[in-house]
Every structure is written in structure tokens, then in C-alpha cells.
Amino acid sequence: MKRALSNQTPRFIRFGVFEVDTHSGELRKAGMRVRLQGQPLQVLVILLERGGEVVTREEVRSRIWPSQSFGDTDHALNKAIARIREALDDSADTPRYIETLPRHGYRFIGALHQGPSEQPIQETAPRIAPEPSIAPAPPIAPHPRRQKLRGFAVVCVLTLLLAAGYLAWRHNAGNGERKPRANRIAVLPFKNLSGDPNQQYFSDGITDEIITDLGRVGSLQVLSATSVRSYLGSTKPLPQIAGELNADLIVEGAALQAGDRVRVTVQLIDARDDRHLWAQEYDRDLRDILKMQRELAQGVTEVIEGAVASRESGKLINARQIDPEAYRLYLKGSYLCVQEISGSLQKCAGYLRESITIDPTYAPAHAGLSMAYDWMVTAGETPASEGMPKGKAEALKAIELDPFDPAGHAALGTFLDDYEWDWDGAGKEIQKAIDLQPSSEMAHHAMGWHSVNLGHWNDAVREFSKCIELNPVGGLHHAHLAMVLARTGRKDEATRQFQEALEIEPNSPGVHWSLGYSLLEQHRYQESIAEFERERALTGGSFLGYLGYLYAVSGRKQDALAILATINQRPSNQYVRPYEMALVYAGLGDGSKTFQYLDNAYQERSEAMTGIATEVAFDGFRSDPRFQELVRKVGLGP
Numbered sequence: 001m002k003r004a005l006s007n008q009t010p011r012f013i014r015f016g017v018f019e020v021d022t023h024s025g026e027l028r029k030a031g032m033r034v035r036l037q038g039q040p041l042q043v044l045v046i047l048l049e050r051g052g053e054v055v056t057r058e059e060v061r062s063r064i065w066p067s068q069s070f071g072d073t074d075h076a077l078n079k080a081i082a083r084i085r086e087a088l089d090d091s092a093d094t095p096r097y098i099e100t101l102p103r104h105g106y107r108f109i110g111a112l113h114q115g116p117s118e119q120p121i122q123e124t125a126p127r128i129a130p131e132p133s134i135a136p137a138p139p140i141a142p143h144p145r146r147q148k149l150r151g152f153a154v155v156c157v158l159t160l161l162l163a164a165g166y167l168a169w170r171h172n173a174g175n176g177e178r179k180p181r182a183n184r185i186a187v188l189p190f191k192n193l194s195g196d197p198n199q200q201y202f203s204d205g206i207t208d209e210i211i212t213d214l215g216r217v218g219s220l221q222v223l224s225a226t227s228v229r230s231y232l233g234s235t236k237p238l239p240q241i242a243g244e245l246n247a248d249l250i251v252e253g254a255a256l257q258a259g260d261r262v263r264v265t266v267q268l269i270d271a272r273d274d275r276h277l278w279a280q281e282y283d284r285d286l287r288d289i290l291k292m293q294r295e296l297a298q299g300v301t302e303v304i305e306g307a308v309a310s311r312e313s314g315k316l317i318n319a320r321q322i323d324p325e326a327y328r329l330y331l332k333g334s335y336l337c338v339q340e341i342s343g344s345l346q347k348c349a350g351y352l353r354e355s356i357t358i359d360p361t362y363a364p365a366h367a368g369l370s371m372a373y374d375w376m377v378t379a380g381e382t383p384a385s386e387g388m389p390k391g392k393a394e395a396l397k398a399i400e401l402d403p404f405d406p407a408g409h410a411a412l413g414t415f416l417d418d419y420e421w422d423w424d425g426a427g428k429e430i431q432k433a434i435d436l437q438p439s440s441e442m443a444h445h446a447m448g449w450h451s452v453n454l455g456h457w458n459d460a461v462r463e464f465s466k467c468i469e470l471n472p473v474g475g476l477h478h479a480h481l482a483m484v485l486a487r488t489g490r491k492d493e494a495t496r497q498f499q500e501a502l503e504i505e506p507n508s509p510g511v512h513w514s515l516g517y518s519l520l521e522q523h524r525y526q527e528s529i530a531e532f533e534r535e536r537a538l539t540g541g542s543f544l545g546y547l548g549y550l551y552a553v554s555g556r557k558q559d560a561l562a563i564l565a566t567i568n569q570r571p572s573n574q575y576v577r578p579y580e581m582a583l584v585y586a587g588l589g590d591g592s593k594t595f596q597y598l599d600n601a602y603q604e605r606s607e608a609m610t611g612i613a614t615e616v617a618f619d620g621f622r623s624d625p626r627f628q629e630l631v632r633k634v635g636l637g638p
Contacts, residue, residue: 013048015097015110016265017279018088020045027087039064039076040083047098047108052193056105081106096263096281111191111254111265185304186223186247186271187211189232190264191254201335203255204232206264206293208334210251213297215439216406220304223247224441227471242271246472249277251300260286260324268300278303286324326359334368337375345376363402370394370411374418378607380542380570380577385604388419406437410446417450418607421635426450441470445477452484453610453636460484475505479514486518494518509538520546521616525554541566545580549617552587560584577601579608586617594618595626602630609634 013020019028022045027036036044042064047055057077065073081098084090090097097110187210192203208225215222223245231241238250253266267279280299284292333351336344352369355362373391376382392415398408413429416422427450433443448463464481471477482497498518501511516531532547541547548563564584567577578600585593601609612618613636621627631637 009045009049012276013045013112014267014276014279015048015051015108015112016267016281019276020048034087036083036087040080040087043077043080044084047106048112051108051110051112054101054105054107059105096265096283109193109256111193111252111267184221184223184245184247185214185249185251186228186242186245187214187225187251188228188234188241190252193254193256193263194258199257201332202257202328204229204335205331206253206255209293210266210297210300212406212437213294214251214300215437217301217305218438220301220439221469222439224439224471224474226441227473230473238269238271239274244473247271249304257286257328262286262289262292264292264296266296266300268303286327287321289327290320290322322362323359326355326362326365329355329358330362330365330368333365333372337368337372345372345379345381348372349376361401363398363405363408366394366398366401367405367407367411370398370408371414374411374414383604384419384606388415388605388607391415392419404436406433406440406443409433409436410440410443413443413450414446417446417453418610419605421610423450423454423635439470441467441474444470445480448480448484453613455614457484457488461488473504475501475503475508476510476514478504479508479511483514483518487521507538509535509542512538513543517546520550525550529554543577543580545577545583546617548580548584549587552584552589557588560588577606577608578604579606583617586621589620591621591624594621595624598627598630602633610636613637 009022011021011023013022017029018034020026020041021028025037025041027034027041027044043060046060046063057074060077061073065076081100085092085098088097092098092100095109097108099107099109101107187207190203190207192200194202207228211222211225211228214220227245234241238252242248242250248271250269250271251266252269253264256263262282262284264282265279266282268277269275270277278299280296282292282296329351333348333355336348336351349369349372352365352372355365356369359365370391373382373387373394377384377387377391392412395408395411395415398405399412402408409429410433413426413433416426416429420426427447430443430447430450433440434447437443444463444466448460448467451457451459451463461481461484464477464484467474467477468481478497478501482494482501485491485497486494498511498515501508501514505511512531512535516528516535519525519528519531529547529550532550536544536547544563544567548560548567551557551563552560564581567580567584578597582594582597582601585597598609598612609630612634613631618627628637
């Protein structure tokens with residue numbers, strides 16, 4: 001056995017419900033020993049060592065039968081592969097683990113988990129029925145796509161949708177003693193088994209769906225899709241990843257879509273000791289993807305919470321079918337919505353519209369399109385007066401189709417906040433989203449900005465701190481928290497948060513924008529200019545109003561006028577945001593132009609107006625009756 005192993009081969013190699021112990025030469029299934037020994041097991045280990053890669057027949061022969069003739073070894077290899085497939089309940093025609101490349105070799109195509117743990121899988125049978133449906137719902141990842149900085153920037157993108165399991169963590173350690181409660185879960189990006197980078201959207205979508213479903217379990221803290229996305233393809237050991245994310249439990253897996261079939265493998269690991277807790281495989285018709293996702297999430301929840309909690313969530317299994325093409329278009333749209341690529345939002349919205357055309361009753365697609373409209377407005381790709389009503393209509397449709405969809409409520413709350421300035425209604429909708437999905441980074445982020453707009457600073461600190469808990473590697477959340485801390489006079493804490501943000505994301509435009517604005521509020525103009533110029537270099541100048549204002553108040557009038565010219569000369573796919581113009585004219589001291597453009601911003605219902613009550617750039621006009629009237633009409637004044 002030893003000669004078939006490299007020095008790097010770990011003791012335990014795990015895939016699906018199986019585990020190979022390379023020291024004892026045993027194969028186990030869910031902790032139970034499977035009869036596979038000798039040369040077939042050696043062949044399996046070689047394939048596992050090179051998981052995902054083609055291993056030629058000659059390579060296998062040279063390692064296991066180096067001195068035997070070709071004819072003898074060829075027959076022995078064929079027999080070994082047949083024996084492996086029998087032990088794994090695999091098929092040469094529809095392989096789940098061992099793929100044959102005729103006249104060339106073999107490839108292991110399952111999802112592998114290799115870790116340093118010295119503990120074997122416990123003898124526990126999977127708790128999911130053998131004919132499961134899958135897990136959760138609509139993805140949208142959530143990941144702060146652009147940012148929502150002070151009245152105008154963008155909503156933190158996040159996993160959008162549906163639900164699954166129920167309640168907490170309870171399991172006994174191998175020594176029989178109960179471990180401390182573990183409830184922080186990281187779902188690592190699922191491996192794309194297709195080998196086609198163009199199919200990455202599918203495995204990413206499955207990951208986001210599972211995060212969303214598990215996020216519905218109130219006693220679990222599920223880390224956001226944003227926080228785990230950077231670990232796609234990572235070779236770091238699981239304990240290291242868990243330490244960086246401060247996670248107790250890790251869910252990892254793989255997905256493969258072939259025609260209208262989908263295969264998903266998943267496993268749950270205790271990150272504190274790298275102990276395998278549960279694994280399962282699903283092979284379904286794509287029409288049943290929602291049901292399968294929910295069953296997957298229920299299976300994970302049952303292992304963590306126990307059968308009682310699982311039975312309480314049994315109603316979630318009644319998931320509907322969905323047209324395969326509608327679902328693929330939904331996943332493509334959701335994937336593009338979180339890509340920082342020029343034109344991605346327009347393409348995102350296009351795919352979601354196509355999905356809705358095929359299946360107009362799928363709530364997550366409407367919720368996703370709703371947020372896409374919001375992001376296009378905040379990115380300057382469409383006027384608020386055009387994009388916001390469409391977005392609100394889609395959010396309302398999502399809630400009509402599924403009132404338990406947290407993404408629909410979060411989207412509606414965002415529109416009530418940013419466009420209609422219905423502060424009470426917005427707060428209720430965002431809170432509803434949090435109640436439905438306590439681990440929703442998007443909902444807590446929206447509540448943070450809702451609190452900022454109302455001047456509820458302590459609430460804003462709480463919400464942005466919660467976002468950091470859900471996404472500890474999200475620099476933008478640290479920056480937003482720092483802005484609020486600085487506003488409340490907690491300068492030392494704010495400085496630490498800004499330092500943390502810059503360490504995590506030194507090239508994030510949003511982080512530099514946030515720091516620039518905070519310095520502006522402190523009248524540290526030269527330092528603020530440096531940060532806004534850095535943000536401009538990174539983005540090309542998507543929002544130049546504050547830089548123009550700073551140039552003006554620093555005596556750089558020509559530079560301020562150049563900013564005005566730049567804003568007016570934007571490409572045809574962008575519109576001139578009147579709020580930007582008002583900021584620059586305020587810096588130049590031109591009250592007439594300032595109010596002209598503020599009135600324009602009010603008429604088009606610009607979301608930037610949500611921050612007008614505390615906007616430092618307009619401090620010189622605060623006593624002007626025209627300004628006081630604007631604040632009142634936005635609903636932020638007496």
C-alpha cells in the first residue's frame with residue numbers, strides 16, 4: 001500500500017459519504033467499513049491524490065505493477081476499476097466518482113475534503129432520505145457590489161433568497177462530552193465540476209442558495225456569501241479558513257449541471273477539530289432544484305440541531321418545481337449582479353427579465369430584478385425617476401408571490417427608504433426581512449443606512465457591527481462603522497475600524513470614499529482630497545461631487561470647475577446626477593445654482609436626498625428657508 005502513496009498523502013481522504021484511511025488501508029461509508037482492499041484500494045488512492053486530474057493507465061501501472069507485463073496489468077487495472085465502482089455504487093455510464101477516458105485513463109470527479117484531522121468519520125448514517133429533493137432557493141449573493149454610502153451610494157449586495165432548516169447546534173464530541181455550542185457556519189464556494197469556467201455561475205448560485213436557506217435558522221449565524229467568495233479555489237487548510245472567518249462549522253461541496261440534471265455533493269465539518277460530521281449526495285432533475293436545495297439545508301440543520309428541530313422545519317420541504325431554463329437564467333443574472341464588470345448590471349437585469357418571461361411566478365427573480373434596478377440607479381446608469389418605480393413594482397410582485405421571501409421585503413424597504421422617503425414603512429419592511437432571515441447581511445446593511453438617515457447612531461453602530469459579524473472580511477462594513485463612530489465622537493474607535501478596513505481591502509473604492517467623507521466631516525480637507533482622488537483613480541470617477549466640493553472650499557476653483565465639466569460630459573450611458581452638481585456649487589458658494597440642482601434632485605426623487613438633513617457640505621445653507629423646506633419635504637425635518 002505504501003508504495004502507491006506519495007509522501008504528501010494525508011491519512012484521511014474524504015468524499016461524499018466515504019472516507020479512505022490510508023494508514024489502515026480501509027474504505028468507510030458513513031463510518032461503516034466497506035470491503036475494498038489491496039490493489040483496488042491502491043488505485044482509488046492514486047485517483048484521489050490527483051482529484052479532478054486525468055491519471056493515465058500507464059501512470060497507474062507504473063506505480064502498482066511496475067514489473068509486470070502489459071497484458072496482465074491491463075486486465076488487473078480493469079478489474080480494479082470495476083471493483084472500485086462496485087464499492088462506491090458508481091456507474092461507468094453515469095459516473096459520480098470515477099470517470100473513464102477511453103484508451104487514456106481515469107479521473108476522480110467527486111468533491112474532496114482533505115484535512116489534517118486524525119479522527120475518522122463517526123458511525124452515523126445520513127439523516128436524509130435516500131430519495132431527497134434538494135435544498136434552497138434563489139441565490140443572489142450577496143456581496144457588497146457597490147456601496148451605500150450616505151444617501152447615495154449602493155446597497156450592499158448579498159444573498160437574496162429563500163429558506164430552509166431550523167434551529168441550533170447540538171452534538172457530542174468523540175469522547176462523549178458535549179462541546180461548547182457552535183453556531184457560526186461558513187458555506188465555502190462549491191466546486192464547479194464541469195471544468196467549464198462559463199458554468200461557474202451555477203455552482204456559485206448553489207452556494208448562495210444554501211447560505212440563504214441556512215440563514216433562515218434563527219439560532220445559527222451563517223456567514224455571508226460575500227465573506228466566503230474569496231475562498232473559491234483556495235488551497236488553505238480548513239482550520240486556517242475557519243480561523244480567518246471565526247467559524248465553528250464548515251459546509252463544502254461541489255455541483256455539476258449536465259443538461260436538465262444536477263448533481264450536488266455536500267459535507268459538514270466541525271472546524272474546531274476538522275472532524276467530519278455528515279455528508280450526502282443528490283442527483284436530481286433540474287426542475288426539482290428548489291426542493292433539493294431545501295432538503296440539503298434541512299439535512300445540515302438536522303445534524304446540527306437534531307431531529308426535533310428538523311421536524312419543525314418540515315414544511316419547508318414543500319418546494320415547487322421550476323422551469324430549468326428559467327432557473328439557469330435566474331442564476332446567470334444573479335451571478336452578473338455581483339460582478340464588478342462594465343455593463344454587468346444591464347446584463348444581469350436582462351437575464352432576470354428573460355427568466356421572468358419563462359416563469360413569471362418565481363418570486364426570487366422578481367426580487368433580484370428589483371435590486372438590479374436599485375443598483376443601476378446608484379451606479380448612475382439610470383435616473384432614479386425611471387429605475388425606482390420599476391424596482392418597487394418588482395419588489396411588490398416578489399412579496400405577492402411569496403410573502404415569506406426576505407429578499408422581497410429587503411428590496412421594498414430599500415425603495416421606501418431611498419425613493420419614497422417613507423421612513424416608517426421602510427423600517428418595517430427591512431425588519432421583516434431580518435425576522436425572516438436573521439443572517440441576512442443585506443438586510444442588516446439596509447437597516448444600518450436607514451438608521452443613519454434618521455440619525456439613530458446607536459442603532460447604526462449595532463447594525464454595521466452585525467454586518468461585520470456576518471462578513472468579517474468585508475472591509476466596507478468596517479469603513480461604514482467607522483464613519484458612524486466618527487460622527488458620534490468616538491474617534492479612536494473609528495480610526496481602528498478604518499485601519500482594519502484598509503488592511504482588509506486596501507484598494508476598495510468604497511473604503512477610500514468612506515474615509516474621505518469622514519475626513520471631510522472633520523474639515524480635514526487635504527487628507528479628504530487625497531482619499532477621494534484615490535477613489536477616483538480606482539473607479540474613474542463614478543461620483544465626483546464631493547471631490548469638486550473639496551477643491552472649491554480649498555481654494556482650487558479651476559479644479560472644481562473642471563469637475564463640473566467632467567460631470568456634464570459623461571458618456572451617454574450615464575446621466576448627470578443633479579445632487580453632484582449641487583455639491584460642487586455649494587463649495588463654490590453659489591446658492592442659486594445649489595438650490596436649482598437640489599430642487600432637481602428632489603423632483604427626480606434622488607436617493608442622495610436621504611442624507612440631506614446631516615449633509616456637512618450644505619452647512620452654510622442650513623438656516624436658509626429653502627433648505628429647511630427641502631429637509632421637511634424629504635420627511636427628515638419638523
